[in-house]
Amino acid sequence: EPEVTQTPSHQVTQMGQEVILRCVPISNHLYFYWYRQILGQKVEFLVSFYNNEISEKSEIFDDQFSVERPDGSNFTLKIRSTKLEDSAMYFCASSVGDEGYTFGSGTRLTVV
């Protein structure tokens, strides 16, 4: 079964440092997403990406965040200057259209 792959599985970083979270979506999917889940809280939408541009973003996705699809397979989330409150599980997802969302296993980001 096709899957969304995320690396690393766990990232520890110091406050103020930049981090890049990586994702390889399912190959024939056209829509890509980042969600996050702070421990004990609900899954929250960050950003959706289609046709090489952001199609929608949430209030959480401020200027500290950016996404990129540097080649035909990777989809990355960059946080420029991490804050303690960025500590969360970050899930990448992809879909063909409005069906068939598949989530990756997540990257646990810990900001110290």
Added chain:
Amino acid sequence: RKEVEQDPGPFNVPEGATVAFNCTYSNSASQSFFWYRQDCRKEPKLLMSVYSSGNEDGRFTAQLNRASQYISLLIRDSKLSDSATYLCVVKFDDYKLSFGAGTTVTVRA
């Protein structure tokens, strides 16, 4: 007002029991509805889509009531492996999914 609200539980049930819980959503223009399952510290996994006429997948039955804006999930003959957090997920007029905070179900032997 929260977009998607769920009873957090926990629902503690014995093996073989039936458990049911609901979810309400605020946006009447919502288009698609899903139940996802999430195990501790893992990614959400699609359990089933929810259709207007209601649908069943094995021991799981989902219902949608558009007039009252709620979705339900019923688990029959519950198994130990059904222990998880069940996430109610709603899609509005874009491709973004809105998640409820989840309902925790614990099935005991």
